[in-house]
Amino acid sequence: MKMRATLVATAAAALALAGCGGSSGTTGSTGQGGFKAPPMKAVTHLGPGEGQVNLISWPGYVEDGSSDKSVDWVHPFEKATGCMVKNHAAGTSDEMVNLMKTGQYDAVSASGDATLRLIAAGSVQPINTKLIPSYKDVFSGLKMKPWNSVNGVAYGVPHGRGANVLMYRTDLVKPAPTSWDVVWNKASPYKGKVTAYDSPIYIADAAVYLMAHRPDLKIKDPYALDDKQFNAAVALLKKQNADIGEYWSDALKQVQSFKSGDLAVGTSWQYNVNLAQSEKAPVDAVLPSEGSTGWSDTWMIAAHTKHLTCAYKWLNWIISPKVNAQVAEWFGEAPSDSKSCALTSDKNFCTTYHANDEAYFKKIWYWTTPIKQCLDGRTDVSCKTYADWTTAWQEIKG
Amino acid sequence: MSSAEGARPASFARRVSGTLYRRPGLRLGGLLTAPLGYLVVVYLGALGLLLMSAFWTTDEFSGNLVKSFTWANFHAVATTSVYRTVLIRSVGVAAAVTVICTAVAFPMAFFMAKVAPVRLRRGLVVAVLTPLWASYLVKAFAWRSMFSGDGVLDWALTPFGLSSPGFGLPATVVVLSYLWLPYMILPIYAGLERLPESMLEASADLGAKAGRTFRSVVLPLTIPAVVAGSIFTFSLSLGDYITVQIVGGKTQLIGNLIQTNVGAANNLPLAAALATLPIVIMVGYLLAVRRTGALDNL
Numbered sequence: 001m002k003m004r005a006t007l008v009a010t011a012a013a014a015l016a017l018a019g020c021g022g023s024s025g026t027t028g029s030t031g032q033g034g035f036k037a038p039p040m041k042a043v044t045h046l047g048p049g050e051g052q053v054n055l056i057s058w059p060g061y062v063e064d065g066s067s068d069k070s071v072d073w074v075h076p077f078e079k080a081t082g083c084m085v086k087n088h089a090a091g092t093s094d095e096m097v098n099l100m101k102t103g104q105y106d107a108v109s110a111s112g113d114a115t116l117r118l119i120a121a122g123s124v125q126p127i128n129t130k131l132i133p134s135y136k137d138v139f140s141g142l143k144m145k146p147w148n149s150v151n152g153v154a155y156g157v158p159h160g161r162g163a164n165v166l167m168y169r170t171d172l173v174k175p176a177p178t179s180w181d182v183v184w185n186k187a188s189p190y191k192g193k194v195t196a197y198d199s200p201i202y203i204a205d206a207a208v209y210l211m212a213h214r215p216d217l218k219i220k221d222p223y224a225l226d227d228k229q230f231n232a233a234v235a236l237l238k239k240q241n242a243d244i245g246e247y248w249s250d251a252l253k254q255v256q257s258f259k260s261g262d263l264a265v266g267t268s269w270q271y272n273v274n275l276a277q278s279e280k281a282p283v284d285a286v287l288p289s290e291g292s293t294g295w296s297d298t299w300m301i302a303a304h305t306k307h308l309t310c311a312y313k314w315l316n317w318i319i320s321p322k323v324n325a326q327v328a329e330w331f332g333e334a335p336s337d338s339k340s341c342a343l344t345s346d347k348n349f350c351t352t353y354h355a356n357d358e359a360y361f362k363k364i365w366y367w368t369t370p371i372k373q374c375l376d377g378r379t380d381v382s383c384k385t386y387a388d389w390t391t392a393w394q395e396i397k398g
Numbered sequence: 399m400s401s402a403e404g405a406r407p408a409s410f411a412r413r414v415s416g417t418l419y420r421r422p423g424l425r426l427g428g429l430l431t432a433p434l435g436y437l438v439v440v441y442l443g444a445l446g447l448l449l450m451s452a453f454w455t456t457d458e459f460s461g462n463l464v465k466s467f468t469w470a471n472f473h474a475v476a477t478t479s480v481y482r483t484v485l486i487r488s489v490g491v492a493a494a495v496t497v498i499c500t501a502v503a504f505p506m507a508f509f510m511a512k513v514a515p516v517r518l519r520r521g522l523v524v525a526v527l528t529p530l531w532a533s534y535l536v537k538a539f540a541w542r543s544m545f546s547g548d549g550v551l552d553w554a555l556t557p558f559g560l561s562s563p564g565f566g567l568p569a570t571v572v573v574l575s576y577l578w579l580p581y582m583i584l585p586i587y588a589g590l591e592r593l594p595e596s597m598l599e600a601s602a603d604l605g606a607k608a609g610r611t612f613r614s615v616v617l618p619l620t621i622p623a624v625v626a627g628s629i630f631t632f633s634l635s636l637g638d639y640i641t642v643q644i645v646g647g648k649t650q651l652i653g654n655l656i657q658t659n660v661g662a663a664n665n666l667p668l669a670a671a672l673a674t675l676p677i678v679i680m681v682g683y684l685l686a687v688r689r690t691g692a693l694d695n696l
Contacts, residue, residue, distance in 0.1 A: 244648045245647055246647050260547055262547045262564070390663035391663075398484075398650070
């Protein structure tokens with residue numbers, strides 16, 4: 001069902017692109033690494049609600065009680081604002097970027113590897129944070145970051161953040177792993193039962209591993225890879241391909257595979273782990289010693305939305321303390337609203353997920369779009385772009 | 399006619415119908431403009447647009463289309479080894495599915511057309527068509543749970559010291575063969591039904607055994623029907639990219655590469671260039687098939 005929907009949306013995107021492509025290249029403000037944002041101004045006031053809002057989100061971010069009766073922050077929103085929510089759950093950042101190009105959606109929960117692409121493509125508009133009362137309570141460590149703002153102009157509100165974790169079957173993987181070794185150099189015992197995330201951005205996970213185990217490559221940032229570093233990461237991934245059972249991008253499918261034992265070990269989200277455990281699958285997860293990749297998500301508003309007021313209301317709703325606490329606990333991530341820590345059902349939740357622990361998040365490499373200008377500040381070499389990453393990803397899968 | 403009714407003025411509708419009666423060209427044009435226009439604009443137009451975009455490129459960062467002519471996409475398709483590997487794999491899967499479908503469908507169709515009593519035939523045709531009522535995705539996911547490590551297949555094979563082949567290329571071929579089997583059975587059934595019983599009897603009277611009758615009488619007369627079925631199974635398998643995502647494990651086929659390039663890589667031009675590969679293969683296949691007369695059986 002979802003795949004069919006994706007298919008339709010992609011076809012629509014293709015037609016829309018063919019019809020009105022080539023809108024990039026207009027003069028705009030120049031930001032990080034020669035980055036250009038199309039000229040656009042944030043709105044100064046909002047009209048009455050439009051009665052509807054169409055969202056693209058990560059699975060678990062927009063819950064209306066259909067996954068679990070007690071997990072519902074959509075119906076209260078609809079009741080409070082009169083804006084009916086239609087949600088499309090996307091599996092990868094690339095899917096989100098493409099769906100936003102159709103112009104059929106009003107807001108998106110974009111990760112750091114999508115935000116700049118969305119801004120550059122003119123798919124999203126700057127945000128007037130004064131129109132979002134909850135914004136003032138957001139942790140200052142998350143505000144005005146390179147992935148949610150350009151030159152001091154906010155393009156969205158921080159939703160929450162977390163790390164990609166190593167999920168494993170406790171009955172099949174012994175001893176319990178503490179390192180990413182089990183999916184790279186020591187994966188052979190689990191041949192055919194290893195999984196990896198099906199997106200070019202997963203190349204960064206190989207780079208994180210190489211940062212710890214191949215210091216001679218001098219990787220400083222897994223999203224800033226020159227030729228040599230990139231080739232080493234790709235070689236590692238090609239070697240891993242022999243042990244892979246399935247690449248995953250559909251959270252529910254991954255949970256099912258771990259439940260049935262078709263998969264034993266691999267990268268995952270805390271959300272998948274929680275879901276698998278709630279279905280009594282013998283799984284556990286760990287943040288390995290090498291650190292990990294992760295995400296810091298931002299709710300953004302479509303450039304040409306027809307439901308602007310409802311979109312603003314949704315942004316305010318999703319980062320309001322109570323809802324932000326709910327969504328963070330349901331998904332298994334650190335909330336972005338400082339007041340939500342007092343409202344979680346587990347009082348230690350914010351400590352467990354290091355909500356305001358910047359030192360912890362130093363170990364996490366947030367998803368970022370690789371660009372030609374090396375993100376680690378090197379100017380003597382050029383780095384591989386996301387286009388190079390996607391080409392390599394196809395070759396890795398073979 | 400006009401002289402008889404000349405007294406009163408002909409109504410508008412009568413005049414229109416009169417004009418159409420006198421002008422067959424206009425009549426035909428009026429009938430066909432809407433469906434033909436739909437075909438050209440929606441079907442061929444979309445295809446043309448797709449192929450045209452194969453000569454464009456995308457902005458590296460924002461992913462927006464840049465409409466300037468380039469051969470770069472076709473060059474990339476021709477020189478990247480992974481595309482060649484995947485194309486060969488896809489053609490192999492399509493061929494294997496076609497062979498399996500033929501092998502399973504022929505005896506079944508023969509039974510339906512020649513052996514089963516007439517009253518049973520209707521029921522069998524309905525039975526063959528019934529799986530088409532269920533959603534493609536439901537069937538594919540059902541096979542996913544069957545191929546799973548704790549699935550039915552594994553349970554059934556364990557007593558023989560075997561285990562489920564798991565997700566991968568073999569599972570993909572099996573599921574595709576299952577999905578497209580009705581499209582092979584029906585044309586062969588239709589072809590066999592047209593085969594006169596008297597020919598089989600004549601062959602037997604002349605002393606031919608079953609094998610000889612099959613080789614010299616049945617097969618030559620039904621080859622066009624088999625080829626017609628193979629067009630369905632081959633083209634459907636060549637274009638499929640969903641089954642392989644569900645039961646194919648880490649395997650990717652040409653459809654997946656096209657999907658990745660549209661979806662993940664957001665490189666519509668490269669996807670369009672890749673999409674020309676199966677189109678070229680299918681056009682070649684159809685041209686070759688035309689000689690067998692199979693297209694008259696569709």
